[in-house]
Amino acid sequence: MRLPLALAALVCAAIVAVWAWLGQPVPAPFAPMAAGEKLPCVSYAPFRPGQSPFSEDVAFSQAQIDDDLARLSKITHCVRTYSSIQAGLAAVPELARKHGLTVLQGIWIAADPVRNRAEIEGGIKAAQENPDVVTAVIVGNEVLLRGEQSANDIAGFLKEVKAKVPPSVDVTYADVWEFWERNRSLADSVDFVTVHILPFWEDMPVPAEDSVAHLGEIREHVGEIFAGKEILIGETGWPSEGRMREGALPSPSNQANVIQELLTLAKAKNYRLNVIEAFDQPWKRVLEGTVGGHWGFLDAYTRDFKFRWGEPVSDHPFWMAQALAGSLFAVAVFAVAGWAGRRAGGRPLGMREWLAVGGIAFFAGLMIGRLLASVPVESLGIGGWIRGGALVGLALLVPLACAAAIGRRTRLVTLTLALNSEATPGAPFFDRCLALLLAASIVLVAQIGFGLVFDPRYKDFQFAGLTPIITAFAFYAAVASPGRFTEGRQAETIAAGLFLAAGAYVALNETMANWQALWTGSLFVVLAFTLWRLATAGRRI
Incomplete structure (x- = not known):
């Protein structure tokens, strides 16, 4: 016995003993944000749990968007959107003005010419009616990566939008940095180059502890390619949940540390930066598995921060x-x-x-x-x-x-x-x-x-x-x-x-x-x- x-x-x-070890809070880097300081810009999509762009009847009430932007106005100066015509998104510029936010207005370009036309017209309208809020129009997001349009097609869309938006509103296109490298002539059609640098999704995944150095190297590389052109890092961040890719591990502590180190680097190097993303997007799990729904630094359900600047985080x-x-x-x-x-x-x-x-x-x-x-x-x-x-x-x-x-x-x-x-x-x-x-x-x-x-x-x-x-x-x-x-x-x-x-x-x-x-x-x-x-x-x- x-x-x-x-x-x-x-x-x-x-x-x-094992759980006590696993549960120990992971030390955080020095807080990159001073008291009252805000993020430069964050990606924003209004989808909440149960909502998906794949549903034809999806719609966002102004109250829902207003609540989101009220929360985001406390932590950022700017939001980046990805579509101009999804039900309810037309209200974003007006509500952003209410909360003192500016907008990088997205125009979703894909393979459907009818939808593309509606998106372009919606984006132009948003810029024309809100030139004090819409600072730039992003015509297409990773279209080359998905293979849905050619670089010449995108250049044509950019030219059209540039001719119709107010002079104060810049026009750009956003894609993964490798596709900019392969299509350098596209830079002639934009006011600034918007590149996505996501170490987790690289063909050779980069571990969290090396991701910030990797981002800095790629940013410098892109800056050399497009010398004289302003560069916006349009998407960067780290997931908090999901499967590993080689040595790249999604976790709450890795997300907190990577984002804070990214912000520190951006401030030191004076990089323009947009963090992906504001709120978790559960619908992305359909496309990218568990990891796709956990890139937000705000929880999809509670709408609150997953971590606090400079504070340790337990996984x-x-x-x-x-x-x-x-x-x-x-x-x-x-x-x-x-x-x-x-x-x-x-x-x-x-x-x-x-x-x-x-x-x-x-x-x-x-x-x-x-x-x-x-x-x-x-x-x-x-x-x-x-x-x-x-x-x-x-x-x-x-x-x-x-x-x-x-x-x-x-x-x-x-x-x-x-x-x-x-x-x-x-x-x-x-x-x-x-x-x-x-x-x-x-x-x-x-x-x-x-x-x-x-x-x-x-x-x-x-x-x-x-x-x-x-x-x-x-x-x-x-x-x-x-x-x-x-x-x-x-x-x-x-x-x-x-x-x-x-x-x-x-x-x-x-x-x-x-x-x-x-x-x-x-x-x-x-x-x-x-x-x-x-x-x-x-x-x-």
Whole structure:
């Protein structure tokens, strides 16, 4: 009795220690903004949770925009918009005047000539009627990047807009810096060059700690290319949530530090700067995954700041609750193993079995708090919520079931127990249930794994949910005896090979700098070896 109690105490202490370390606030750089000082400009879109540009009936009330601009007027001098005709956006210049803001008026250019015409006319009208508020018109945003128009087409749009807006209103075009570099003649058609420098989205992603230096290098490079031309950094920032790209990690602390360091650099170098973006835009998750909806430094739901200038930021502010939940779950794993052992009778569990239970309890307890926090952030649409619900359900059930299996000294189960009852007469009900959990887990892991192999760019690494499931089966398989039913083990063998290949590919594709990919890929490999043991260790007796 002393051994499981000591192990349970040790596991709980380890879980609390890890969460305490994770939850420590990350020091912030020196505050870049003096008291009362405001940001030069921020990107603004009025979409709130549940609203999307993909909905034909989307509309923004003046009260909604007025509330947003009232909040932004306290922290910035200027807002950048991206469209002139989306329902309600025509009110932005007038409401901006009310709150003492200026506007970089956006005109959305895409492939649809009818919509383009309406956008151009709407942008020209906004500039003509509000020359005291609209300081510049941005004709097109990353159109070359999307391949929807040519540089000559954009130059034509710029010429038309320039001829019709008041002389005090500048005209420009905005795109990623590489596309300006490839289309240098376009600079002749603008009053100033608007470049986007987003280290996270570079073809070779830049880690947060190197992003500001990278921005400075690119800004100087662009300045040399377009010598004598004013440069506006039209978009730059860092996401607070989402999957890593190589060594680039989205997190609240990284976002806070990058933005503050960017502002410090811009002030030191006298760079014109627009930060993306004001409020989180949940709808962007449809296009860019979880990370796309978390570029705002103001929360989409509370409309408040995610961080304060110069103050430390915790990436896990609710770590104490997560540690408590994990510790309670770990205790439940030990309790279930002990209860199952007593019910089964026979000799008490030995050190080897209790160490396996301890391994299950540690990984399950460590990850369950992270999983419960990540599911609402990473689940999108019906499919996403079904997957999130399945992850939570299996992450709770599998560790408890595997702990009970160790307590009962359940032999190794195979998929045949779950899928072909006629071939496994007399198998205990518990064994069939455990096999069903194994089958469900394989399906879920396969869905996640294939997504990361064939379409990985915007897919999250579901390591928080996969860890309790896969490690529980691995510890159970490490101590369980060979099973009685060995027919039809080809499925386990094939699945093992596929998961082994997927694990290696995910890790290598994302490079060794991406710890999320390494963790997830390692889980696939662990599952592969677990399935291999299930396929090869059984024998009929």
